[in-house]
Amino acid sequence: MPKVYPNVLPSPAEAPAAAGPAREDEATTLTVWRKSLLFNCKGFTVFDAKGNLAYRVDSYDAEPAGAEVVLMDPAGRPAFTVRRKRLSLGKQWLIYAGEEARRPVHAVKRGGGGKSMARVAPCAGGGAVASYEVEGSYARRRCVVYNGERRAVAEVQPKEAVGSDVFRLVVQSGVDVSLVMAVVVALDQVFGRPSFLRSWSPWIHSNNFSPI
Incomplete structure (x- = not known):
C-alpha cells in the first residue's frame, strides 16, 4: 500500500487557505493521522477525500503536556492556535483564530453534564456565538459534535x-471545517492517552496505509 503523503505539497504562494465553511451540500470527510510529516516532529497530518494535504500540526515540543498547538494549512499558515488555559490542569483549552493571542474564540472544557464529554463554549469578546457539545469517546475515536439545536455537525469515526x-473526521456542510479540526486538536490534548506530544503507536511506524 502507498505511504501516507500529500499528492502535491504546494508552495506557500500556491497553497489555498485552510478550508472554512463548506459550500457544497455534501459533508467534508478528512483522514486524520496523529503524526507529523516532518522529521523529528510530533503532530497531526490531515488529508482530504482525494488524498491531498488539508491541515497539519508540527511540534518540536518535547514536554509531555505542551501548552500550545498550532493548526496550519498546507502552506504553514496558522488557521487556529490551541492553548492550555492557565491553572486548568489540562482540563480546559482555549482556541484562538490564527496566531491571535489576546482574545480566544472558544474554550474546550472537559465534562459538561449528562452524556457530554466536553463542551465547546464561545469566549467573551472573541466574536463567536455558537456553542457545541461533544458526546461519545475520543479514546475510541467515536464521538459526535452537536450544535445548540442538538444537530450533529461533526463526527469522529475510527x-x-x-x-x-x-481516524476519520466528517464535518457537515455549512460548518467551519477548520474550527472543528481545532476542536479535535483540543480534544486530543484533553483526552488523548498518550498525548501526541508524548509518543506514537508502534503500529503506525512499522506499516504504511492509504489516506483515502
Missing part, C-alpha cells in the same frame, strides 16, 4: 484496520 492514531 478508520478500519489502521489503529487509533488514524
Whole structure:
C-alpha cells in the first residue's frame, strides 16, 4: 500500500487557505493521522477525500503536556492556535483564530453534564456565538459534535484496520471545517492517552496505509 503523503505539497504562494465553511451540500470527510510529516516532529497530518494535504500540526515540543498547538494549512499558515488555559490542569483549552493571542474564540472544557464529554463554549469578546457539545469517546475515536439545536455537525469515526492514531473526521456542510479540526486538536490534548506530544503507536511506524 502507498505511504501516507500529500499528492502535491504546494508552495506557500500556491497553497489555498485552510478550508472554512463548506459550500457544497455534501459533508467534508478528512483522514486524520496523529503524526507529523516532518522529521523529528510530533503532530497531526490531515488529508482530504482525494488524498491531498488539508491541515497539519508540527511540534518540536518535547514536554509531555505542551501548552500550545498550532493548526496550519498546507502552506504553514496558522488557521487556529490551541492553548492550555492557565491553572486548568489540562482540563480546559482555549482556541484562538490564527496566531491571535489576546482574545480566544472558544474554550474546550472537559465534562459538561449528562452524556457530554466536553463542551465547546464561545469566549467573551472573541466574536463567536455558537456553542457545541461533544458526546461519545475520543479514546475510541467515536464521538459526535452537536450544535445548540442538538444537530450533529461533526463526527469522529475510527478508520478500519489502521489503529487509533488514524481516524476519520466528517464535518457537515455549512460548518467551519477548520474550527472543528481545532476542536479535535483540543480534544486530543484533553483526552488523548498518550498525548501526541508524548509518543506514537508502534503500529503506525512499522506499516504504511492509504489516506483515502
